[in-house]
Amino acid sequence: MKSNPLATRFVTPGHIQWLAQSDEQRLDRLATHLQHLRYRAAIVGPHGSGKSTLLEHLVPLLGTVLVKHATYSSLPLQPLETPPLFPSAAPPESCGSESEVSTAPQTVDQLGIIWLQMRGQWASARLLHRTMQHWAHRNRMLIIDGYEQLAYPARGLAIVVTRLTGAGLLLTSHRRTWLPTLVETQGSVALAQQLLEQLLPLDLPDRAGLLDPKRLSPLLSKHNGNLRELFMDLYDTLETACETNSLQRKPR
Numbered sequence: 001m002k003s004n005p006l007a008t009r010f011v012t013p014g015h016i017q018w019l020a021q022s023d024e025q026r027l028d029r030l031a032t033h034l035q036h037l038r039y040r041a042a043i044v045g046p047h048g049s050g051k052s053t054l055l056e057h058l059v060p061l062l063g064t065v066l067v068k069h070a071t072y073s074s075l076p077l078q079p080l081e082t083p084p085l086f087p088s089a090a091p092p093e094s095c096g097s098e099s100e101v102s103t104a105p106q107t108v109d110q111l112g113i114i115w116l117q118m119r120g121q122w123a124s125a126r127l128l129h130r131t132m133q134h135w136a137h138r139n140r141m142l143i144i145d146g147y148e149q150l151a152y153p154a155r156g157l158a159i160v161v162t163r164l165t166g167a168g169l170l171l172t173s174h175r176r177t178w179l180p181t182l183v184e185t186q187g188s189v190a191l192a193q194q195l196l197e198q199l200l201p202l203d204l205p206d207r208a209g210l211l212d213p214k215r216l217s218p219l220l221s222k223h224n225g226n227l228r229e230l231f232m233d234l235y236d237t238l239e240t241a242c243e244t245n246s247l248q249r250k251p252r
Contacts, residue, residue: 004235004238004239004242005199005200005201005204005238006199006200006231006232006234006235006238007235010199011199011228011231013052013053013055013056014056016053016195016199017053017057017195017198018050018053018054018056018057018058019191019194019195021188021190021191024183025183027057027058027061028061030054030058030182030183031058031061031062033182034058034062034170034182037180037182038168039062039111039141039168039169039170040162040163040168040169040170040179040180041169041170041171041179041180041181041182042147042170042171042172042173042176042177042179042180042181042182043055043170043171043172043173043181043182043183043185044172044173044174044175044176044177044181044183044184044185045172045174045184045185045186046174046185046186046187046224046225046226047174047224047226047228047229048187048223048225048226048227048228048229048230049185049186049187049225049226049227050185050187050191050227051145051172051185052145052172054183054185055115055143055145055170055172059113059115059143062111062113062141063111063112063113063141064111064112064113065113065115066112066113066114066140067113067114067115068115069115069117070114070115070116070117070127070131075114075116075127075130075131075134075135111139111140111141111168112139112140112141113140113141113142113143114131114135114140114141114142114143115143115145116128116131116142116143116144116145117145117146118144118145118146118147118149118150119146119149124146124149124150124154125150125151125154128144128150128154128157128158132157132158132161135167136161136162136165136167137165137166137167138165138166138167140167140168141167141168141169141170142158142162142167142168142169142170143170143171144158144169144170144171144172145172146172147171147172147173147177148173148174148175155177156178158171159177159178159179170182186225187220187225187226187227187230188220188225189213189216189217189220191227192216192220192227192230193211193213193216195227196210196211196216196234197211205241206241210234210237210238216230219233219234
């Protein structure tokens with residue numbers, strides 16, 4: 001084994017695949033559903049259940065990413081120009097429920113996306129404030145990956161300001177929010193098996209053992225359904241096995 005197949009670089013959201021567990025979780029279905037919700041929804045699920053992975057594969061179907069994984073220092077102050085998101089419809093003026101569906105015409109390739117990653121309450125609040133000042137308007141969709149990192153007043157600010165300006169808003173959160181839920185992600189033994197089948201080489205010793213549900217089930221329970229933590233546990237197992245094999249091959 002030249003390198004551990006469960007090393008971080010192989011299991012980050014940008015490299016691991018999104019595997020739909022139902023027809024409703026197919027990327028094309030989710031993109032269409034989000035469009036019907038006027039690009040305002042939340043992806044909800046516990047730690048390590050695939051929320052950020054879903055974003056990595058869904059966002060390219062939604063429009064043009066103008067800024068990705070923005071931080072306070074990397075977010076440009078001067079917005080880039082894109083055509084209007086709702087060219088023939090005014091932004092909503094009513095104070096009705098966010099779950100109300102609009103049939104306003106929308107063109108996906110005209111949507112300019114600002115992708116924010118929240119890391120810590122103070123840094124996240126500053127980033128959100130700058131975003132609201134310079135980027136929240138009708139031809140934009142903001143993505144907030146890590147909505148729970150924001151303090152409660154900032155969470156409300158993001159929802160209210162984007163609604164008033166007509167901007168889209170897509171969140172990842174551990175709990176349901178004031179926005180409609182686009183999809184709920186959940187780690188499972190079946191999903192862990194599917195991902196491991198893609199990640200583990202066919203000639204890996206004890207591959208069948210690593211894919212055994214009787215082995216995966218207690219590990220997943222131990223980590224409360226967190227697939228990321230399960231992969232880290234199996235990473236350590238593979239590292240130990242590799243070290244043992246190396247010692248056995250050394251001449252005595």
